[in-house]
Amino acid sequence: xxxxxxxxxxxxxxxxxxxxxxxxxxxxxxxxxxxxxxxxxxxxxxxxxxxxxxxxxxxxxxxxxxxxxxxxxxxxxxxxxxxxxxxxxxxxxxxxxxxxxxxxxxxxxxxxxxxxxxxxxxxxxxxxxxxxxxxxxxxxxxxxxxxxxxxxxxxxxxxxxxxxxxxxxxxxxxxxxxxxxxxxxxxxxxxxxxxxxxxxxxxxxxxxxxxxxxxxxxxxxxxxxxxxxxxxxxxxxxxxxxxxxxxxxxxxxxxxxxxxxxxxxxxxxxxxxxxxxxxxxxxxxxxxxxxxxxxxxxxxxxxxxxxxxxxxxxxxxxxxxxxxxxxxxxxxxxxxxxxxxxxxxxxxxxxxxxxxxxxxxxxxxxxxxxxxxxxxxxxxxxxxxxxxxxxxxxxxxxxxxxxxxxxxxxxxxxxxxxxxxxxx
Amino acid sequence: xxxxxxxxxxxxxxxxxxxxxxxxxxxxxxxxxxxxxxxxxxxxxxxxxxxxxxxxxxxxxxxxxxxxxxxxxxxxxxxxxxxxxxxxxxxxxxxxxxxxxxxxxxxxxxxxxxxxxxxxxxxxxxxxxxxxxxxxxxxxxxxxxxxxxxxxxxxxxxxxxxxxxxxxxxxxxxxxxxxxxxxxxxxxxxxxxxxxxxxxxxxxxxxxxxxxxxxxxxxxxxxxxxxxxxxxxxxxxxxxxxxxxxxxxxxxxxxxxxxxxxxxxxxxxxxxxxxxxxxxxxxxxxxxxxxxxxxxxxxxxxxxxxxxxxxxxxxxxxxxxxxxxxxxxxxxxxxxxxxxxxxxxxxxxxxxxxxxxxxxxxxxxxxxxxxxxxxxxxxxxxxxxxxxxxxxxxxxxxxxxxxxxxxxxxxxxxxxxxxxxxxxxxxxx
Numbered sequence: 001x002x003x004x005x006x007x008x009x010x011x012x013x014x015x016x017x018x019x020x021x022x023x024x025x026x027x028x029x030x031x032x033x034x035x036x037x038x039x040x041x042x043x044x045x046x047x048x049x050x051x052x053x054x055x056x057x058x059x060x061x062x063x064x065x066x067x068x069x070x071x072x073x074x075x076x077x078x079x080x081x082x083x084x085x086x087x088x089x090x091x092x093x094x095x096x097x098x099x100x101x102x103x104x105x106x107x108x109x110x111x112x113x114x115x116x117x118x119x120x121x122x123x124x125x126x127x128x129x130x131x132x133x134x135x136x137x138x139x140x141x142x143x144x145x146x147x148x149x150x151x152x153x154x155x156x157x158x159x160x161x162x163x164x165x166x167x168x169x170x171x172x173x174x175x176x177x178x179x180x181x182x183x184x185x186x187x188x189x190x191x192x193x194x195x196x197x198x199x200x201x202x203x204x205x206x207x208x209x210x211x212x213x214x215x216x217x218x219x220x221x222x223x224x225x226x227x228x229x230x231x232x233x234x235x236x237x238x239x240x241x242x243x244x245x246x247x248x249x250x251x252x253x254x255x256x257x258x259x260x261x262x263x264x265x266x267x268x269x270x271x272x273x274x275x276x277x278x279x280x281x282x283x284x285x286x287x288x289x290x291x292x293x294x295x296x297x298x299x300x301x302x303x304x305x306x307x308x309x310x311x312x313x314x315x316x317x318x319x320x321x322x323x324x325x326x327x328x329x330x331x332x333x334x335x336x337x338x339x340x341x342x343x344x345x346x347x348x349x350x351x352x353x354x355x356x357x358x359x360x361x362x363x364x365x366x367x368x369x370x371x372x373x374x375x376x377x378x379x380x381x382x383x384x385x386x387x388x389x390x391x392x393x394x395x396x397x398x399x400x401x402x403x404x405x406x407x408x409x410x411x412x413x414x415x416x417x418x419x420x421x422x423x424x
Numbered sequence: 425x426x427x428x429x430x431x432x433x434x435x436x437x438x439x440x441x442x443x444x445x446x447x448x449x450x451x452x453x454x455x456x457x458x459x460x461x462x463x464x465x466x467x468x469x470x471x472x473x474x475x476x477x478x479x480x481x482x483x484x485x486x487x488x489x490x491x492x493x494x495x496x497x498x499x500x501x502x503x504x505x506x507x508x509x510x511x512x513x514x515x516x517x518x519x520x521x522x523x524x525x526x527x528x529x530x531x532x533x534x535x536x537x538x539x540x541x542x543x544x545x546x547x548x549x550x551x552x553x554x555x556x557x558x559x560x561x562x563x564x565x566x567x568x569x570x571x572x573x574x575x576x577x578x579x580x581x582x583x584x585x586x587x588x589x590x591x592x593x594x595x596x597x598x599x600x601x602x603x604x605x606x607x608x609x610x611x612x613x614x615x616x617x618x619x620x621x622x623x624x625x626x627x628x629x630x631x632x633x634x635x636x637x638x639x640x641x642x643x644x645x646x647x648x649x650x651x652x653x654x655x656x657x658x659x660x661x662x663x664x665x666x667x668x669x670x671x672x673x674x675x676x677x678x679x680x681x682x683x684x685x686x687x688x689x690x691x692x693x694x695x696x697x698x699x700x701x702x703x704x705x706x707x708x709x710x711x712x713x714x715x716x717x718x719x720x721x722x723x724x725x726x727x728x729x730x731x732x733x734x735x736x737x738x739x740x741x742x743x744x745x746x747x748x749x750x751x752x753x754x755x756x757x758x759x760x761x762x763x764x765x766x767x768x769x770x771x772x773x774x775x776x777x778x779x780x781x782x783x784x785x786x787x788x789x790x791x792x793x794x795x796x797x798x799x800x801x802x803x804x805x806x807x808x809x810x811x812x813x814x815x816x817x818x819x820x821x822x823x824x825x826x827x828x829x830x831x832x833x834x835x836x837x838x839x840x841x842x843x844x845x846x847x848x849x850x851x852x853x
Contacts, residue, residue: 011452011528033450036793082726084716089778091785093793094716110792139729146684147732147750150580208796252681254574289493298489299560304568306575325571355494359501362524369452370797396530424681 008389022223023199029207037208038371045196046101048169051234066176069098083123092116160419163244199226205378208371256422258329264318273384283309284356440658445640454636455798457520460628470604480506484549512741513597513664540643556618584686588847629661635801686849691841708837709738719766771838791823
């Protein structure tokens with residue numbers, strides 16, 4: 001076991017990084033004065049991981065869309081008691097989520113921390129599926145899919161991704177479709193589990209009110225050494241161009257909803273995460289609440305306070321996203337693209353860049369202020385292979401030139417898509 | 425248990441203007457919320473709802489949206505927010521600011537007092553021209569309010585719950601919508617908005633609630649000074665009970681172009697006089713559908729596979745329990761029957777001591793976690809103040825009472841529910 005303390009002079013905070021003998025990496029941040037602790041047990045496995053093999057296998061396998069999410073649901077069950085029933089004894093509030101590139105199991109509690117942690121480590125490392133239990137989940141997840149089908153915010157985004165990406169599986173809904181999940185069976189679930197739920201591919205992050213020694217005691221008791229199996233993902237051959245410039249769907253909404261995406265070329269995942277910080281500053285300068293563009297759009301009634309711009313980044317994708325409601329999404333799209341071209345040719349305003357930088361610093365600082373925020377931040381940083389506290393230094397080090405270069409080289413308005421959801 | 429230094433203090437700055445602060449050094453942020461509490465008035469609700477959004481937009485010192493947001497950027501992206509809340513028969517207009525504590529500023533700035541000054545500027549020095557809001561600002565914010573009101577149908581789950589509550593409290597202040605009504609937005613003028621503003625600022629009961637790592641002494645002084653110049657006679661806030669009217673399992677349905685049906689059952693609970701009785705309803709509701717080991721989760725979802733969510737919540741103020749679920753259209757009767765069965769099973773005592781103690785533990789844990797962020801601390805104390813300002817409890821103190829609830833009290837609590845309205849949002853035939 002290797003143990004290392006990581007300290008931030010900026011925040012006067014620290015956490016411990018432990019390489020456990022089982023193969024699991026643990027990032028542990030006890031926080032003084034907090035009453036809750038928050039734990040996340042995560043694997044680098046999300047909805048985009050549909051074609052893969054291990055270094056011990058010859059052939060790639062391609063699995064049905066939505067299986068990572070299905071697996072997340074099914075892991076809560078065991079031959080005896082399901083995990084929720086076990087958590088009931090400790091009072092912890094437990095949940096799980098599957099995103100495009102990761103799956104995480106979590107709990108928050110204010111007492112019985114050790115017992116809750118034992119349940120978490122145990123159920124995630126003890127799969128139990130039968131054809132019957134797998135079948136039962138079809139109805140539940142079917143209704144989860146239906147719920148998202150009726151969610152205009154989600155629809156407008158999934159449609160955007162479908163139009164931006166040709167081959168990248170990020171274009172497929174995380175939960176899959178009613179048809180794709182019908183193909184899932186116990187054997188396929190085991191195949192996915194055995195590939196991705198290897199402790200060497202996972203991370204445990206905990207922050208808040210707990211003792212490091214308690215975590216080690218529980219980990220030693222529950223975790224068995226994993227063979228160091230390497231996951232090999234089928235490389236994604238994604239063109240730089242988008243598939244469609246415009247996509248539209250009908251749902252009952254009061255006003256058309258839009259998502260505008262600009263496709264950027266991804267690099268390795270660490271670089272993607274770093275570039276996200278610069279992109280967030282650029283987006284704030286271009287379309288943030290301080291920008292002339294925002295003012296113009298808002299004052300002419302083309303957007304309302306629901307408008308937001310963000311950087312959408314994962315292991316194999318980088319995209320800039322503008323979202324909101326508008327009577328005239330085409331005009332919003334046109335003005336955003338014109339503003340990007342203007343900022344490229346006339347240059348980014350220095351004062352607004354400095355404000356954007358300060359705002360981003362404040363935003364990231366907020367992530368370091370609660371147990372949930374810290375545990376999530378440690379998880380994300382680990383998965384993208386960088387050190388959590390370095391985020392604040394990265395932000396402080398971005399220069400106006402860096403931002404201008406990035407804008408000029410990566411924000412190609414030709415590689416943009418407008419997605420609209422409106423009433424029939 | 426973690427050691428918390430949540431020390432809540434509330435004091436009167438002047439009659440019906442109160443200042444409260446909770447200081448905890450573990451926080452990196454400070455948050456200041458100013459609530460202006462007005463009786464819910466069907467005639468004025470829409471114009472009142474516009475006021476916080478006009479205040480958020482600009483003030484005399486930062487006379488346009490861009491200048492104001494630039495100031496916020498300089499304050500490390502401090503969040504300035506205006507919104508409208510509803511507390512039973514009251515409309516609560518609030519403006520709040522949250523930003524990093526002075527300790528973390530890069531240039532040793534005194535940020536917390538800047539936050540307070542900005543809020544007091546917004547409240548008392550609006551961006552007026554000839555004694556009224558600027559016409560352009562009024563036009564834009566009117567459109568934005570109208571959009572907000574109309575966008576309620578975008579979120580089908582919250583829309584369905586709101587429709588059910590509307591039906592339950594039809595005709596009373598409890599049914600008045602907090603943002604008002606889209607068809608009334610058009611008639612608002614710069615003058616009527618300014619009149620509404622003056623009425624609110626002069627007459628509303630005011631609660632200023634601060635939470636974070638600052639001691640907030642400087643903040644208190646800023647608000648004490650500014651309110652000492654304001655009008656001295658203000659409305660007293662008095663909580664009102666929900667009306668006694670009742671529908672007898674009225675069926676309401678609505679058709680929309682949706683993929684999933686939304687079923688909402690609205691139950692009434694008779695007026696309860698003691699906290700103990702209300703605590704029993706709270707625990708019963710959690711046992712029914714507030715946890716992942718609840719009756720509804722285990723039966724409607726896990727056993728029958730009818731849904732992804734089926735949840736119950738208790739609204740103390742309106743004395744109602746709402747159960748909702750997203751289902752296939754054809755499963756409506758089946759789901760409804762099972763929900764009723766599960767309530768009956770609690771009433772009949774079909775639960776173990778372990779289920780009860782686990783439910784209590786879960787609710788307690790959830791309440792104790794509220795002490796870990798400035799926003800949940802603020803919201804907790806604000807609700808405490810509005811509920812009973814003479815009897816304010818910390819989350820720990822309040823949750824300790826839950827341990828006393830017995831199985832018989834939970835059974836009795838379930839027997840109190842009477843089905844008032846069944847609302848169903850279904851697809852178009």
